[in-house]
Amino acid sequence: MHDVARQLLYVTRAPSKPLRKQLESRGWKVTVASSAKEASQFRGDGLPIGALLDLSSRFDARELVALMPALARTDVGWVASAVGGQLEDASLRGLIRDYCFDYVTLPAPDDRVVDVLGHAYGMAALREQAATDSREPLADGKMVGSCDAMRALYRSIRKVAMTDAPVLISGESGTGKELTAIAIHQRSNRRGQPFVAINCGAIPAHLLQSELFGYERGAFTGANQRRIGRVEIANGGTLFLDEIGDLPLESQAALLRFVQDRKVDRLGATGSTPVDVRIVSATHVDLSAAMIGGRFRADLYHRLRVLQIDEPPLRARGNDIELLAKHMLERFRKDASPRLRGFAPDAIAAMYDYNWPGNVRELINRVRRAIVMSDGRGIHAPDLELGEYDEAAPVSLAQARHTAERQAIDLALLRNRGRLGEAASDLGISRVTLYRLLIAHGMRAPNARSA
Ligand SMILES: Nc1ncnc2c1ncn2[C@@H]1O[C@H](COP(=O)(O)OP(=O)(O)OP(=O)(O)O)[C@@H](O)[C@H]1O
Ligand SMILES: [Mg+2]
Known part of the structure; x- marks a missing residue:
């Protein structure tokens, strides 16, 4: 479990004793970084951080301005504190404007510092939440x-x-x-x-x-x-x-x-x-x-x-082979004739029969080449140059059975949205037999346990 305390980073000088007491009583865990570099290495365990940049402390202003982009992370809410005269320095004004949520002019009552830090932290937490919300499913x-x-x-x-x-x-x-x-x-x-x-x-x-x-x-x-x-x-x-x-x-x-x-x-x-x-x-x-x-x-x-x-090899990914091939065709469609309709059934069958030693990278390269080599209307097996697959070559009965078996399994799985029990009953075999066939056909990795 994470510590429930809110992280507060003080750069480059510790808060006064009474201020620190008040911060801690409001649930802050205070860490002091004595240099900008040290501050840039601080991590909040993935939780938002409130941070106070004390411009009135002795620090190297140039180093700070150079490091600020590294300090400016969405999960950190910065507040600057400065004594009046400092705001005449254009680079410090720019730093506050570009990187800080707010600033306080010193001397300031402790209450005000605590409040502003709370708001800065709250904004950082909101930004973090937005980043999490918008993350798409992988x-x-x-x-x-x-x-x-x-x-x-x-x-x-x-x-x-x-x-x-x-x-x-x-x-x-x-x-x-x-x-x-x-x-x-x-x-x-x-x-x-x-x-x-x-x-x-x-x-x-x-x-x-x-x-x-x-x-x-x-x-x-x-x-x-x-x-x-x-x-x-x-x-x-x-x-x-x-x-x-x-x-x-x-x-x-x-x-x-x-x-x-x-x-x-x-x-x-x-x-x-x-x-x-x-x-x-x-x-x-x-x-x-x-x-x-x-x-x-x-x-x-x-x-x-x-x-x-x-990482599973492509030959163990079943229908994903077809899914990936179609995806890549769309991705490189700009290289194709506008009349290109897609993969012909013989091309799909050839892809399922192939061993794919170069896996997804090989699939991408073959699809790209096929787009160029095709007659412009459909991609056929020869366009993929899968070698082993040759329509004119004699097909043994065993090979034909093997291919037919695989196609029947594919179809049953597709019809039943991948549910093994129902696919097996469609095929008139037991679930265990179907499972064994899936492995034999490289449609399922032997170690892929169902979770
Ligand atoms: N599941 C996938 N969906 C879409 N594209 C993929 C997928 N897997 C791999 N690719 C693409 O295939 C190509 C090869 O992938 P990647 O470079 O990650 O492989 P690799 O395992 O690192 O290979 P190598 O061992 O040869 O370095 C890349 O262009 C990558 O974008
Ligand atoms: Mg690699």
């Missing part, structure tokens, strides 16, 4: 699919997004791992903060340290300027370690150190900087096999795989 967003395996995936994404624990997404190439990582970020409290993706296979081991963790000016010959690493850029948000299985063994130790300590050591820096990121990684190689084979460190593996999400 299935209607960028991810297309309504089969059991995809529904299970959406459920996992929702659950995982509510925590900060590291997630490992595994699945074949082109199944949508990156899309899933983005969805986790967007459904988490870190949405609005950076999402930084790193392709671990693409960075050579000798550059990894500086790419990920950065360096100070003069750290080595050619380091003319300080460089902030990708990990630090992700501060407050999500760090997506893509193709983690391709990370060279010699780079794994440096990453492990960060995952354990959550601090980055810029090359040439004297101290380390704490960084708050949620780590999501993805792999298309079997990491546990890589670990057993000695190509991936076991300690790193266990740290990254606190939670795991498996």
Whole structure:
């Protein structure tokens, strides 16, 4: 359970003792940040935050103005306090106007400060509520699919997004791992903060340290300027370690150190900087096999795989194949002849028969090519160039039975809106037999338990 106290952030000086007492008696939990940078790292556990920016305290005005965009999050309601003369400074006036809900001129009675902070907090809470209200259901967003395996995936994404624990997404190439990582970020409290993706296979081991963790000016010959690493850029948000299985063994130790300590050591820096990121990684190689084979460190593996999400291959998504193909046709329709009606039945059948080793990415590419190659009225099987499917090739009785069986199952499921019991009785078989056939036809993942 969340603490019920309302979060209040004081920058850069603590409130006076009597004011603090009054705030606490009104349910505020006061945190003091002694610099703008410290303030930018403050998190309210996803709850709104009231914040007081004390312009009369001694602070670096330039640093503050530079950092304000990072501080200006929808979940923070800012109030500034200033002594009269300060409002003659145009940059401070601009800062108040652009980022603060209200301001008080000092000296001011404590009651007034408490009231204004309450309003600022209330407005931040309303903005947060609006952001939650307008969030669309995930299935209607960028991810297309309504089969059991995809529904299970959406459920996992929702659950995982509510925590900060590291997630490992595994699945074949082109199944949508990156899309899933983005969805986790967007459904988490870190949405609005950076999402930084790193392709671990693409960075050579000798550059990894500086790419990920950065360096100070003069750290080595050619380091003319300080460089902030990708990990630090992700501060407050999500760090997506893509193709983690391709990370060279010699780079794994440096990453492990960060995952354990959550601090980055810029090359040439004297101290380390704490960084708050949620780590999501993805792999298309079997990491546990890589670990057993000695190509991936076991300690790193266990740290990254606190939670795991498996991306279903396209061939296990049943009717979603057709759904996705039609969706992509609409998406790329501008490349098509206006007379193009859609997929001919032979094209649909060919798509169900195909194995889709490149998954959704391959489907997109084949549909785009077919749009161009078709006769302009309908997309036929040959336009998809699925190789294995050739109308002229002899068809064995076993193949014909297999295809007919699959089509009958598809139809029964469609007619009964996916209800297995009713589909089975239409087909004159038991529910258990239907279930077994679905797995045999790759229409349902063997591990997709019905929840
Ligand atoms: N369910 C889906 N609905 C719509 N588009 C999808 C879906 N899944 C994947 N895609 C699209 O397919 C393409 C490949 O997806 P993505 O890049 O996320 O795959 P990946 O698993 O990261 O692949 P790789 O292992 O090759 O990097 C992208 O263009 C993505 O938008
Ligand atoms: Mg990818």
